[in-house]
Amino acid sequence: MINRTGPDGLRSELVRQSNLAAILNTVHLAGALSRSDLVLRTGLSRSAVGALVGELAELDLVVETRSPSDGTPGRPSPNVKAHATRNVVLAMEVLVDSVAVAAVGLGGSLLLSVRSDRPRAHLPAHRTVQDLSDLARQITARLPADCGVFGVGVAVAGLVRRTDNMVLVAPNIGWHDVPLGSLLGEAMHLDVPISASNDADLGALAESRRGAAAGLDDVLYVSGEVGVGGGVISGGRAMSGSGGFAGEIGHIPVNTDGLLCKCGAMGCWETEIGEEALLRRCSKPPDGGRAAIQDVLEDAARGDRYVLQAMKEQGRWIGIGLAGLVNVLDPSTVVLGGLLERIYPYVIESIHDELQVRVMPAIREGVHVVPSALGVDAPLLGAAELAWEPILTDPAAANRWRVAANASQ
Amino acid sequence: MINRTGPDGLRSELVRQSNLAAILNTVHLAGALSRSDLVLRTGLSRSAVGALVGELAELDLVVETRSPSDGTPGRPSPNVKAHATRNVVLAMEVLVDSVAVAAVGLGGSLLLSVRSDRPRAHLPAHRTVQDLSDLARQITARLPADCGVFGVGVAVAGLVRRTDNMVLVAPNIGWHDVPLGSLLGEAMHLDVPISASNDADLGALAESRRGAAAGLDDVLYVSGEVGVGGGVISGGRAMSGSGGFAGEIGHIPVNTDGLLCKCGAMGCWETEIGEEALLRRCSKPPDGGRAAIQDVLEDAARGDRYVLQAMKEQGRWIGIGLAGLVNVLDPSTVVLGGLLERIYPYVIESIHDELQVRVMPAIREGVHVVPSALGVDAPLLGAAELAWEPILTDPAAANRWRVAANASQ
Numbered sequence: 001m002i003n004r005t006g007p008d009g010l011r012s013e014l015v016r017q018s019n020l021a022a023i024l025n026t027v028h029l030a031g032a033l034s035r036s037d038l039v040l041r042t043g044l045s046r047s048a049v050g051a052l053v054g055e056l057a058e059l060d061l062v063v064e065t066r067s068p069s070d071g072t073p074g075r076p077s078p079n080v081k082a083h084a085t086r087n088v089v090l091a092m093e094v095l096v097d098s099v100a101v102a103a104v105g106l107g108g109s110l111l112l113s114v115r116s117d118r119p120r121a122h123l124p125a126h127r128t129v130q131d132l133s134d135l136a137r138q139i140t141a142r143l144p145a146d147c148g149v150f151g152v153g154v155a156v157a158g159l160v161r162r163t164d165n166m167v168l169v170a171p172n173i174g175w176h177d178v179p180l181g182s183l184l185g186e187a188m189h190l191d192v193p194i195s196a197s198n199d200a201d202l203g204a205l206a207e208s209r210r211g212a213a214a215g216l217d218d219v220l221y222v223s224g225e226v227g228v229g230g231g232v233i234s235g236g237r238a239m240s241g242s243g244g245f246a247g248e249i250g251h252i253p254v255n256t257d258g259l260l261c262k263c264g265a266m267g268c269w270e271t272e273i274g275e276e277a278l279l280r281r282c283s284k285p286p287d288g289g290r291a292a293i294q295d296v297l298e299d300a301a302r303g304d305r306y307v308l309q310a311m312k313e314q315g316r317w318i319g320i321g322l323a324g325l326v327n328v329l330d331p332s333t334v335v336l337g338g339l340l341e342r343i344y345p346y347v348i349e350s351i352h353d354e355l356q357v358r359v360m361p362a363i364r365e366g367v368h369v370v371p372s373a374l375g376v377d378a379p380l381l382g383a384a385e386l387a388w389e390p391i392l393t394d395p396a397a398a399n400r401w402r403v404a405a406n407a408s409q
Numbered sequence: 410m411i412n413r414t415g416p417d418g419l420r421s422e423l424v425r426q427s428n429l430a431a432i433l434n435t436v437h438l439a440g441a442l443s444r445s446d447l448v449l450r451t452g453l454s455r456s457a458v459g460a461l462v463g464e465l466a467e468l469d470l471v472v473e474t475r476s477p478s479d480g481t482p483g484r485p486s487p488n489v490k491a492h493a494t495r496n497v498v499l500a501m502e503v504l505v506d507s508v509a510v511a512a513v514g515l516g517g518s519l520l521l522s523v524r525s526d527r528p529r530a531h532l533p534a535h536r537t538v539q540d541l542s543d544l545a546r547q548i549t550a551r552l553p554a555d556c557g558v559f560g561v562g563v564a565v566a567g568l569v570r571r572t573d574n575m576v577l578v579a580p581n582i583g584w585h586d587v588p589l590g591s592l593l594g595e596a597m598h599l600d601v602p603i604s605a606s607n608d609a610d611l612g613a614l615a616e617s618r619r620g621a622a623a624g625l626d627d628v629l630y631v632s633g634e635v636g637v638g639g640g641v642i643s644g645g646r647a648m649s650g651s652g653g654f655a656g657e658i659g660h661i662p663v664n665t666d667g668l669l670c671k672c673g674a675m676g677c678w679e680t681e682i683g684e685e686a687l688l689r690r691c692s693k694p695p696d697g698g699r700a701a702i703q704d705v706l707e708d709a710a711r712g713d714r715y716v717l718q719a720m721k722e723q724g725r726w727i728g729i730g731l732a733g734l735v736n737v738l739d740p741s742t743v744v745l746g747g748l749l750e751r752i753y754p755y756v757i758e759s760i761h762d763e764l765q766v767r768v769m770p771a772i773r774e775g776v777h778v779v780p781s782a783l784g785v786d787a788p789l790l791g792a793a794e795l796a797w798e799p800i801l802t803d804p805a806a807a808n809r810w811r812v813a814a815n816a817s818q
Binding site: 159161168169217218230232234235237239240241242243244245246247248249251252253254255256257263264265266268320321323324325327328329330331332357358359360361362363366367 | 568570577578626627639641643644646648649650651652653654655656657658660661662663664665666672673674675677729730732733734736737738739740741766767768769770771772775776
């Protein structure tokens, strides 16, 4: 349509696209809203909001529902909400010991999800891709017949080149130069765009959009599992760095006399605060995996003093690395995700002790350290946000992008 | 003028202001340019450029000069350049052992500058303010009678709250909660805006505008003297953090068994790479100051093996901290300033050795570590950029802001 218009038509077309996007983004992030709420939040006129909502409804992206009367007199205002069951993206996650696939509806609801164990042995990438593709098929088979899929977002615990969805290196998974985007495209037979990114970057995206740091401009998200990853929101934007690789916080040197890291260096933060460090401190086999971590958490909950002492030491090292990052980034909120969210109650006191002595007071007074609100789902929900990007930018293209969910069966 | 116009007039006034600013910013950063260059660089039409240059010339902000014939046939195109001697800002710097004041012309030329020693004893702030004010008077007295001053920018080796120019803490200077902006305003009797900021943030600004990282979007500037400060440009914007305090890289913990830092913590990067650490490694009194550093540099230049070995160890610690920062920020260029610029040739090899083992390969391949191009003047030139901001945003207000240089006499 843009091609058929002159310069003025082009401009008004861009304005319409931007207004449609404003309405859809607001509904996507804030949930069900009345038209009056939309007028307030977008600054658009009531009649413009009406026309735009009508257009989004015709595109099947939103539905208007009459909210049940709340007892106040007068006609209840209809609510506009994202049409979640009609519009989904597939969100995927590749962790060291599991893979997961979810269908996430427009508006951010996790409709369906499956997770499957992945042996920690370094599998060839095509095996993992096959697993993801199989799980995706299970998910799409359970979606309603009239449901459309818009894209696939993948969170990977490694360095991902965004331009071609190439996993350059994922030390804990054992991948080097894996063209994840194109491998998935071949395996899935679902003609939608695929985007991959670092799992912690996506966790940060999700937490800053709809989690523990919703709406904040300066956020550090730290996610620990076997490895430790980070995502930074700075001045309201994801900090990407010159090559898109910013946030490799697992490899800041914190203990020059420390242990050898999988990256080849000594004493990276990851060697002191990852899963293996915690198990080692609890005198468990460091390769005990999720089951061993579960034992440790149960021991801690029971008040086992040896485990609580180990947690305290773990917290001290979390605090040491965090102090450096907070001094550098001056975030208003640090969100601890993954394993760090699960051990939060047992480590937060020693984290604060370290921040107290190591962070400049003016910076320390401005920062809060909180557990992830989205928990284990944060990277998956971030992967969904990544997959929604084209539609949130240009909602009018919805019919062009939407692919029937059963197309891959 | 804005108040006298209706909505359409307002819009065209904003467009004119933005176009004037585009021309002035281009000339300010790129130096003398022909009108044709300006057409190419701004995307504005030739006639618009002509009118805007005319307006800037009337405001005395630019001059047009006929460039000497370069031997090619045809009439030489006139060059537009910033009118540096007619328009200046005062740039100031407060370091641990010196204060400096400079007159910096529009276009970035350092016209006049004076530096004066400051005893390392913790002087009360009003003494330093008096020194700055006296130096400023010396400088303005030597400016041409028709020269106008637009503002004062101050670089301070400490944490500065930008909203009210309050120095919250400057551990190495011994300041706490010093209202530097208002103290200077009272002492100077020069009715122009005063802005203060952290010296390393301003060094980063200067290097990314007209120094070793000119035009680059992702830059880390590291400046070492007694303390160590940093400035980060991320995605083309200065990273400020939630409170404006981002970049306190001197206090990342790198050596948990290390020395007590002036901030109260142990093993901050500053304790391993600051001036005192270098002197200690060279078996000189750590409080020897600039004279002792000068000796060390001369010894190194002569090839003194003991000093060169100390430099190597210094470089190792610079590299350890830098590795963490590069993993986190993924900059395309790291600029080493201050003391780090002066010792650059003796430390760069050990820095590279550490980056080689500690930085993720994909990130390492994208980063260059270079010495400051502006040297000791970087923070002063950055302070000037800070002071130019109002005029670069709204050049038409020049006559309103300009104050005669001799007004403070």
